[in-house]
Amino acid sequence: MLSQDRQNYANKFEKNLIEIKNLNLQYGSDNRSSILALQDINLNLKEGEFLCVLGPSGCGKSSLLKVIAGYLKPSSGSCLMQGEMIKKPDWHRGVVFQSPTLYPWLTVKENVSFGPKMRNLAKNKIEEISSYFLDEVKLSGFGDRHTFELSGGMKQRVALARVLANYPQVILMDEPFGALDALTRDNMQGLIREIWQENDTTIFFITHDVDEALSLATRIIVMSKRPGEIVKEFKVNFTSQILAGNKKTVIYQDEYFKLKNEILEIINSQIEK
Template identity: 75%
Template sequence: MVDEEKQEILIDVKNLKLAYGTGDDSILALEDINLKIRRGEFLCVLGPSGCGKSTLLKTMAGYIKPTEGNCLMQGEAIEGPDWHRGVVFQSSTLYPWMSVKDNVEFGPKMRGLPAEEIEEIRAYFLEQVKLAGFGDKFIFELSGGMKQRVALARVLANYPQVILMDEPFGALDALTRNNMQNLIRNIWKDNNTTIFFITHDVDEALCLGTRIVVMSKRPGTILKEFNVGFTHQIFEHNSKDVVYKEDYFDIKNEILDLINSQIEE
């Protein structure tokens, strides 16, 4: 395991409060959130529906400004969207009028990189997401899982320091979802990527994350954090699946109890 204290802090959320609206119509979505995301970790976020998980992600992405507190990227206030923070949503949000390769090349082209470098980046990441040979296809020709792989390649092509993922596999069938989980785990390891990953699936969080954060019902606060190593075990055993032992089920049951306590209150 990597010593967390020695890892660089990429995103630092301090005393974050976020409310929608003003006056009597305001809704407090997040309250007193303190969270550090370190380079190279895979942080998964769980919590009941409506607890503010997506709001927290959008604040980190720069889409929403905090009502109070700070959201910092390498010590600097996040003022708006930035290619250093790539975002993948549940729907692929690709440009449907562009081909696969044009979607993947879009970011590097906007940054003014040389044509030869752009081609190398596109070829590398299409290979990583197992879509080599699909560059000339249009988005409407692809399955849901393939669209998500293109969306992932498009984000990776910018070499972001952090990838923020909002239930990216939630709309996929079980088999495709499992394949995408294995894909993102391998990409995370091979590229030393840092990932913030929202999910409703406790097993998904356990089989991917190096750390899990559980949030309360609205207004969202952090109830508990878990440091987990099941994704490392998968690599150690050269397997695609977690070795299910007592410690796995102990953590899973504790997380489920935490989430259910919020729903039942």
């Protein structure tokens, strides 16, 4: 049963931003070769929450993100943003992938300012936005560098700044720190936590790392093996404890290990079936 503190923390996120109803996603139209990737997904993403998605490989986590982003259309059911059907990608839903998709012929600042420029914002506004978010991701001195001069962690910070520069209503992140070394990964987790808090951002975050999910999320969903279904949901507040204590990592408690073990048991049971 949830502790009262965790329940109160989870209840602060009330307004629906994304609503997914009875969603199914099938790849291919031939009955012999088609694959049912997602089955009967019902999920609401609340404004301001940090939702982490866990599940075995191939369970449809990335497919679900692509539906929300507007890259894929559901085979049946619906995916709505503020009551409107999501039909295609747009800047209200920013995406950060595991491998940063940057323009190598542009400088760091030009990459970050690309979105605002495409939206025809004034030059002084574009400069203000790009400078602000480069500072947010701790890259204020690297604006004139080209992306090939940067480390993997720095590239991922540029990718994050580029998404933030559009002021999206939700950031969709597909294992964004999976390719980073342990120290850089820890630093990026701290950075995204701070940005989420300071900018009141809504985040949908896919990961294979249970510790990462527990240390970042306000809510965790666990998916089954393919066809992916949501098998359990957890409301957590370890990230708020980290922020309140001005620390970089979670303070491990019996409740933390109990939740971690429960989540791992669910995932492992899906793999073993």
